[in-house]
Amino acid sequence: MTEFGGPEALHLLDVPEVHAGEGEVRLAVRAAAVNPTDTYARNGTYAQHPTAPQGMPWIPGMDVAGVVDEVGPGTQTPLQVGDRVMAVVVPSGAHGGYREQIALPAASVVPVPAGASDAEAASLPMNGLTARLALDRMGLAAGQVLAVSGAAGAFGGYVVQLAKADGLVVVADAAEADRELVRSLGADVVLERGAGWGDAVLDRYPGGVDGLADGALLGADGARVVRDGGVVSTVRGYRGEDDALARGIRFEAVMVRDYAENTAALDTLRQQAERGEVTLRVADAVPAAEAATAHARLEAGGVRGRLVLVF
Template structure:
């Protein structure tokens, strides 16, 4: 099977097309013929070797990718699913070794796969599972109630944008950061208040909400720098494992999407919300899988709005 991976960790140039064995189809699993795989920052960390010690598979090639979309090709025995062969599907992938989304054939737990949103392209569908589930988990961990105030950093990004939209759908008041160039985009996503992004974003948020916000989703990975924006007893969700400053003044929840990678109900709810227009599927560009290195270079340069997607 054709995949894009690394046989030695390194920069974008380490990515190239590799042959990988066809994965066996066991009970409770389905096979997806992948046509689109979204590119995300976590893929670049895998490519560089940041997760090698965590991975139970300690041999090359390593294949990145946590988001896939395509066609359901096969259903394993004793599998609880209402999907049928031939359905257009999207999936979240937990990469291990050569098992990552950047491959044309992928076997997954049935609970990690659901139908693609009606009317979406495969590229659009591939942008939803991982960041959508991460945003959903972040909000669930904070446990905010309608009328409370949610702050979002990195609001123009994929994770941050979904948090803004899901928060608004749940009746929260949303304050979000943005560069001048991204301000209209973030307002269009639904933010009630937009502050300028930067190292002093906590001060800017406090200027708008002097008592502090009730919850903050830190999509820009500023960690300790954003904690002052949150009121005493409020909640913060982080996406790179940061656990707070130890003061206990605010509740800090590292948001690990692997915990919900088989939450079929949550994934299907995201599909419904995309179909209803609650969530916006944003594709920056689609590149052939053979150009994965260029996709990673473009991501590293920054300024990408929407997801870069590899096409198989």
């Protein structure tokens, strides 16, 4: 976009060619996932953030899949020109995933899961790494109980699956229409989402659960289901309320940029996708020129899986 606004602010634009520098590879992008964070970049929510780049254009997008078409000089990587890959993108100004060509740190790029399409592969990196980071920061042990809000969403869904792979007991929320989906992801207990969810969790676990991955941004209402001394992983920088802090609850604000060059974590997600431990969920593949339509659909709500732009 060249100005902030609604979905209509997105339009096609020519940008200069980029080349892979030292430590980088360049991708010919075939698919880029659409995430809620992209809509916030587009509408100006992030414009005043201290790390926001100055000037236009801004190109959203944090997940891509495509083909390596250039390896930078001196870059130590097993990747070669022609490899099909997926990557996480930390966007900055014109450096975002919604573009046909992008140069990225080689550490942010791994092969696509065997048998996955470009659109499927593009749905994994950002949300999968965010979920992995959340669980790592929480540090729960096998057998402990994790509550997950927003379990039918991309972040929440990956938290459920990765938590089960880690040996945790998962209690999740879901609307009636999403219950079978959330059960299929492996949740041990699925309770109706909404105002009564917290009470239902506490009815099931009177002393509180060990941790909460708060994908639905419940804030204080979510933290109340956590036992004294437990832990909450949060997105969008929520740091906790006084009463929760007084109960010794630890809040872990999760920013995926902290894992953006964690090659081992991203490649483990690839392996887990190949083993079926995580599911690549694509709601629809949309031509890149129709990005505005994809943003409007996402903001309307109810999308399960990722909308993915294809080039």
